Amino acid sequence: AASVDVLTDAAGQARAEIFQKQPASGTNRICVQVIKSVGATAGDGRQLIIGSGMTTVTWTSAATAQPPTTTPAVPGMPTTPSAPGTPAIPGAAWLDVKTTGPTQVNVGGKVTFRITVTNRGTATARNLVIRVRFDSGLEHEQATGIIERSLGDLPAGHARIIEIAFRAVKPGKLCHIVEVTGDGGLRATDQSCVNGVTAATPGTTYPPTVPQLPGKIEPKTPTVPEPAKPVLQVTVSVRKIAPHGQAGARQERPDSLDRRRGELFSVGDWAAFYIKVTNTGTQTLSNVTVVADHDSPLSPEMATEGNKRIGNSLTWLIASMPPGEAYALESHCECKSVSARACLRVRAKAASGAQAEAEACVQIGPAAGPTIGPKLPGDVTTAAPLDLVISDLFDPIALGGLQTYVITVTNLGQVPDRNVRLTVTLPPQMTLEKLGVTGPTALEPVVGRTVRFEPAPELRPGKENKLEYRVRAWAKQPGKAIARAEVTSLNNPQPKSDEAETTVVMSP
Structure with missing residues (x-):
């Protein structure tokens, strides 16, 4: 693909003339980038892409006597997707958004649109964000008016599909606009509409009480409105x-x-x-x-x-x-x-x-407690195992939410236990919030996703003497997140463990 660099004049305008090397009819796509030099000194060579656009030029044969026609470029908004084999701007990302869905839906019915975001450029599109604005005649189960979601990075030549469902609450033309933006001024939009129609309620005829004459029309059952939900x-x-x-x-x-x-x-x-x-x-x-x-x-x-x-x-x-x-x-x-x-x-x-x-x-x-018999000679009171319970206060939890894990340790024996040490391992989907960690002993230095507390000197028997810890963490990735707790002590050197499972869901 041929390329040319043109400097802007004092008015911020640049002009480039395009001609054919060999006369031929057809259409060419022309990609434009606005680039600013950011080097501190001459010859630094560092550049920043601050805008991009695309246009087309159509060449006709002499027999048609038609002048070349062009489609004006809109910065950052490709008007048509790049066709296979069309040369892209070297080292640049190029976004294309396409929305598909049904053309008609009954009022009260559900309609699902599929949004395809494609990077047709030659570089990775960074930090993409999708925003969907929809009419008041469309209702989303979690959002009102606008939906915004992070898409992350999109490598060159790759596509990402997002499905979004609405419920039609009004008749007429119901539209939503999709906008995807990214680093370096990347931006692409698309719009899709559906026609909301009111479904006709079929009437119900009364059963005949006398033989029907040809063409006789039975009365319809009056329509009774449904009670408000x-x-x-x-x-x-x-x-x-x-x-x-x-x-x-x-x-x-x-x-x-x-x-x-x-x-x-x-x-x-x-x-x-x-x-x-x-x-x-x-x-x-x-x-x-x-x-x-x-x-x-x-x-x-x-x-x-x-x-x-x-x-x-x-x-x-x-x-x-x-x-x-x-x-x-x-x-x-x-x-x-x-x-x-x-x-x-x-x-x-x-x-x-x-x-x-x-x-x-x-x-x-x-x-229904166990029957306790008389104590035999030589019986010795031994320490019972520790009880360990970890529970989460929120399940499911939205992406970006703050989860609280409550951990309790209880001595079920008849004698005190010593050097009770608790360790909590957070799942990969969670990030520790240190200001939200509390417990009867101090927190040791955190290593990775492992949270350790200093040993409790003594734990007396009974539920009223239980140790309670709280660990808070931010939900950073969607999916099943399993937190694990382990406890050891002087009388219980083998670790006792328990787990709490949380489902992290995408934010609307």
Whole structure:
């Protein structure tokens, strides 16, 4: 490919004449770059690309007697994708964006568009960001008006496909504009529209009571409008989890315990209540108050951060809930006394007046402890294993969110234990937040993703003497993130371990 350098004049303009070496009809694509020298001295040679564009010129044969036509270039916005074999500007990235999708959708239906971002240049496109602006007639389950997401780097000749789904809420022409930008002034846009139509509701005929005459039209059942759906929804489920004072057991997720519905709880068991609050409407809700009232046999011992406890009630305040947004809250309770029906009742109410409530109940029976026989001569009291539990307060968590891991260590024996040392290994998807690390002992120097605490001199028996640590970390990569905790002591030199699994999801 031929190239020419032209300096701009005092008015910032540059002119270049193009001619054919051999007369021939056809169309040529012409790529333009605006380059600024950034060297401190003459001959430094360093350059910075501050803009780019593309145009075309069409050559016609003499028989047609048509002058050459050109398509004006728009800086940073290629008007057409480069065809295979078209020479690109040496050492430069070149973006092309194409959006495809259906042309028609019923109002209330879902429509999915596919966005293809292609680097047609010869260099890697750095730090790409995609922004999607959409009409009010389109509704996204997590965003309102604009969606922004980082795409990272895109090597030359590579493409990246992003799918985005909307729900049509209005009839008419519904459009969205896609813009992709990157370092060095890279920019490309595309627009796609869909026609929202109102689906006709077919009528229902009454059954005939007399023989029908030819051509007789049966009356239609009057259309009854559907009742308005609630804009605030609350669900509560409960599962038995590993007691925070029992060795060897670990916390289980609610989706793994469906087979244990109806299980009887006993005094001393732990019940985990999982609360989900969802905005099912089309408008953002503000100042949503969530109140969880526990019956007296249930004692809330651990709960999602941000709660305010008064007696046996926990209250959270959600400042803003966009349409489709769901918040997950948890309350971990110890069963304190026998009860035929002990419930957690949840009430959620927004500033707009929208409200919802739900409950989950358990049956608590007497404690079923082991039978203890008389002590035989020569019996010696030995140290029981330490109990170690690590749990995450947020699951799932959005990319860029701050996760809190709570780790407890309990001595279940009858004699004190010494030199209790805790080690926490963070998953690759997480980055430690040192200011959020707390515990009964000081933090040792951090090595990689491993967090170690100085040994606790003594740990007395009993749940009331348990050691509690908190480790916070930022979610930096999407996927399954598993944090691991290990504890050793003088009486337990073999490490005891537990894990907590968190799902990191992409931010809207």
